[in-house]
Amino acid sequence: MDLKKYMTFTVKWEKFLGEDEDTHMASYAEPVDIKCFIYGKNIFIREEDGATAVSAKVYLTLAGVQVKDKVDGQVVKSVNSNPESWDSRVQLYEVLTWNT
Numbered sequence: 163m164d165l166k167k168y169m170t171f172t173v174k175w176e177k178f179l180g181e182d183e184d185t186h187m188a189s190y191a192e193p194v195d196i197k198c199f200i201y202g203k204n205i206f207i208r209e210e211d212g213a214t215a216v217s218a219k220v221y222l223t224l225a226g227v228q229v230k231d232k233v234d235g236q237v238v239k240s241v242n243s244n245p246e247s248w249d250s251r252v253q254l255y256e257v258l259t260w261n262t
Contacts, residue, residue, distance in 0.1 A: 165254060166224065169197035173221065178230040190232055198223035198233075198257075205258070218260040227257045234259070 176190035199222040206215050221233055231238045236259035244254045 165222075166197070168199050169223065171198050171200050172196070173198055173200075173234040174232075175225060175227060176232040178228065178232070188230070196223055196225040196227075196233075198225075205260070216260045218258045221255075221257040221259075223255050223257060224252060225255065226253070227255050233257055236261075 172195050174193040175196045176193050179189045179191055181188050201220050201222075203218055203220055204215055205218045207213060218239075219234075219236065221227070227233060227238060227241060229238050229241055238257055238259055240258040242256040244256065245252070
């Protein structure tokens with residue numbers, strides 16, 4: 163199945179380069195335009211000290227986005243990688259961002 167035709171939105175992707183050890187400020191590469199499909203969903207997050215439900219924004223893309231990268235100005239908190247086809251040559255990434 164060709165999912166590229168469903169990638170109707172264009173967003174800016176900034177790859178995480180690292181963190182300055184003195185200031186702990188993150189640095190990012192220059193923004194690149196990527197195609198994606200965007201939708202929202204509610205997710206339940208459980209941590210050691212409690213749990214909460216948040217409203218997340220989901221970006222489905224074929225770009226290799228990773229946790230700590232920025233998509234559409236938001237820091238990526240979670241990435242799920244799924245094969246687009248049965249032979250797993252192309253990966254579909256489910257990228258989640260949310261504000262806490």
